[in-house]
Amino acid sequence: AQTVTQSQPEMSVQEAETVTLSCTYDTSESDYYLFWYKQPPSRQMILVIRQEAYKQQNATENRFSVNFQKAAKSFSLKISDSQLGDAAMYFCASDYTGANSKLTFGKGITLSVRP
Amino acid sequence: DGGITQSPKYLFRKEGQNVTLSCEQNLNHDAMYWYRQDPGQGLRLIYYSQIVNDFQKGDIAEGYSVSREKKESFPLTVTSAQKNPTAFYLCASSSWTGGLNQPQHFGDGTRLSIL
Numbered sequence: 001a002q003t004v005t006q007s008q009p010e011m012s013v014q015e016a017e018t019v020t021l022s023c024t025y026d027t028s029e030s031d032y033y034l035f036w037y038k039q040p041p042s043r044q045m046i047l048v049i050r051q052e053a054y055k056q057q058n059a060t061e062n063r064f065s066v067n068f069q070k071a072a073k074s075f076s077l078k079i080s081d082s083q084l085g086d087a088a089m090y091f092c093a094s095d096y097t098g099a100n101s102k103l104t105f106g107k108g109i110t111l112s113v114r115p
Numbered sequence: 116d117g118g119i120t121q122s123p124k125y126l127f128r129k130e131g132q133n134v135t136l137s138c139e140q141n142l143n144h145d146a147m148y149w150y151r152q153d154p155g156q157g158l159r160l161i162y163y164s165q166i167v168n169d170f171q172k173g174d175i176a177e178g179y180s181v182s183r184e185k186k187e188s189f190p191l192t193v194t195s196a197q198k199n200p201t202a203f204y205l206c207a208s209s210s211w212t213g214g215l216n217q218p219q220h221f222g223d224g225t226r227l228s229i230l
């Protein structure tokens with residue numbers, strides 16, 4: 001079984017600054033994926049970044065990077081140089097790597113960006 | 116362009132009525148999924164299908180039914196047994212490549228409301 005916890009319901013950041021969104025998870029699997037998805041007001045789910053648990057190196061995608069602490073079961077998302085278009089709900093999620101994909105989502109965090 | 120098409124965008128249900136939400140994908144993905152999203156909540160899995168003519172219940176399957184007669188299509192029926200159907204419904208699909216799950220792709224969603 002998998003569980004994902006996002007304990008902060010809302011965060012705010014000044015444009016051009018850096019913000020970190022927190023996530024903790026629990027799983028009985030030895031290998032798994034972790035994701036951050038972005039959901040803007042249009043409600044479309046957009047994959048931001050993916051981390052494979054067996055990789056020690058933290059994933060990065062342009063202004064987005066993660067801090068993956070496997071022993072602590074922590075998976076935070078850092079957004080650098082925040083832009084107005086980053087304002088959205090962000091969901092942390094986990095999934096199996098094996099044949100039966102089954103995404104488990106946290107409750108999400110609403111990020112607002114102040115101009 | 117390949118993608119997932121959900122229709123309609125908005126749907127209204129009368130008391131005691133069954134309604135069907137459409138989900139079509141042209142990504143040649145084997146697996147398809149239905150999620151429900153309530154305000155302030157993450158996505159919860161309703162049903163999923165790994166191959167044609169086979170599907171499994173997710174975490175909140177009661178009051179819903181699905182079919183998977185074609186690889187491209189995975190319609191969701193919200194039955195009159197679902198007493199609280201008002202929610203945003205998202206369909207997703209994924210592939211199995213190189214022995215590993217690939218990230219799920221999402222449609223744009225259907226908003227279902229009770230009249």
